[in-house]
Amino acid sequence: MSQDQSLPFIYTFAAAPILMEAPKRATKFAANDEWGKFYRKAFGAEKMNQSLSILTGASAGATESFVVVPFELVKIRLQDKASAGKYTGMIDVVSKTIKNEGVLAMYNGLESTMWRHILWNAGYFGCIFQVKELLPKAETKRGEIMNGLISGSIGGTVGTIVNTPMDVVKSRIQNSPKVAGQTPKYNWAWGACATVMKEEGFGALYKGFLPKVLRLGPGGGILLVVFTSVMDFFRSMKQV
Template identity: 80%
Template sequence: MAAKQALSPVFLKHILVMYPLDVVKTRVQLQTGKGGGADAYTGMLDCFQKIIRNEGFSRLYRGITAPILMEAPKRATKFAANDKWGKFYRDLFGQQTMTQSLSVLTGASAGATESFVVVPFELVKIRLQDKASAGKYNGMVDVVVKTVRNEGLLAMYNGLESTLWRHILWNAGYFGCIFQVRQLLPKADTKKGQTMNDIIAGTVGGTVGTILNTPMDVVKSRIQNTIKVAGQTPKYNWAWPAVATVAKEEGFGALYKGFIPKVLRLGPGGGILLVVYTGVMDFFRKMRDGTA
């Protein structure tokens, strides 16, 4: 508990600083088609400028309550799941220590586990970040009430499949890269040196994970922002068919809409995550061994 209390402000500060990048990423991802227009976003900076000029600076923080409330259960699930899956796979394959293959498998499994916690918060966040939501929802609770009332309780889990793929790919790339980068870096002799190594490895892992999972993030945003109507099949419904639809209609590059603001947030965020993850796991291991 002490470790969580000490480290949680790190993630809170990260959310507060980086959240506008997430809003911009979502706006660009939800922009469909190849056409332009006065209201179309031509890139990250253009999106920032148009949101501030046309909607006000505060719009860059609309929906931030959802990720703040999500942070504690999300990180707790990620840390616990990664530790438990790691032990499970080491026992299953008779390995005393982690290998890169086991790191990838463990990360993917932890990502899938984490997804079940994340989906409802992500749906609320996406719908509040959308430009068209300004007149639809008054806040997080209003999104939940209207979604459940109009689309049913299970609608809060719209996009679960694409979220599973998004987190499986990111975590597999992230933890797999961390293992490899740590092997390549010079061994640290001090705690400060180890922290720096973790920042480097985590940033590389976060960048690679983002490269791998951005197409799934694009379709997830569109799936979760689609209002379910009885008797109608949504255009974006299942993850891989949605990827094919986006690529066919808008070109392969459209699957990487919002990549720059996303990687600017999750690259450094991956470094912070690894430092925190290492600190938390070390703390719990000391508690288990009675040395804390």
């Protein structure tokens, strides 16, 4: 395959994660905000604390997973070497999956995806709250940005540490097509974790951890700063 031919090929496989990012991030923060209001009212708390931040983040993660699962399934099946040759692109994955496995197959791996996002968001938002409490109060816009980068990066790193095993088994579950009368080897999250540890050792649950944490650690800081800046911009526009 020539270099010119390889570029469309690469972007074909990148389409699913690219299309997923906007609704995923929007759902994450919108759900976190709404769950925060709900839990503050439910527990009679005037403002957030770390326990509520963890609970709110976990609930936002569960909500976010419903948006993410179909995109993740398409991405996993296109990226996996064993199955990539079966499909020509995103639409082909969706079409063949529904035709061969049924509409609900687009939500294969929902349980493991929920655990992945529950753990990441709980770690992310819980750490953001605690780290911001420990950092000196920002007196300038630059200081607010730095605090956001630091707290978000630490939150992204902790979230990645606690959720990587679920990310590993989620990929295996979603890449296991359902066959009538057969129970997939990787069927549900915690059982899949046990299978991986038994057959490959505990370290196998952290395959790909380094590139993931290098992306999601700093990415968590950038994400928080961008979200905060965008929300500040819209608030200022609303007041005009």
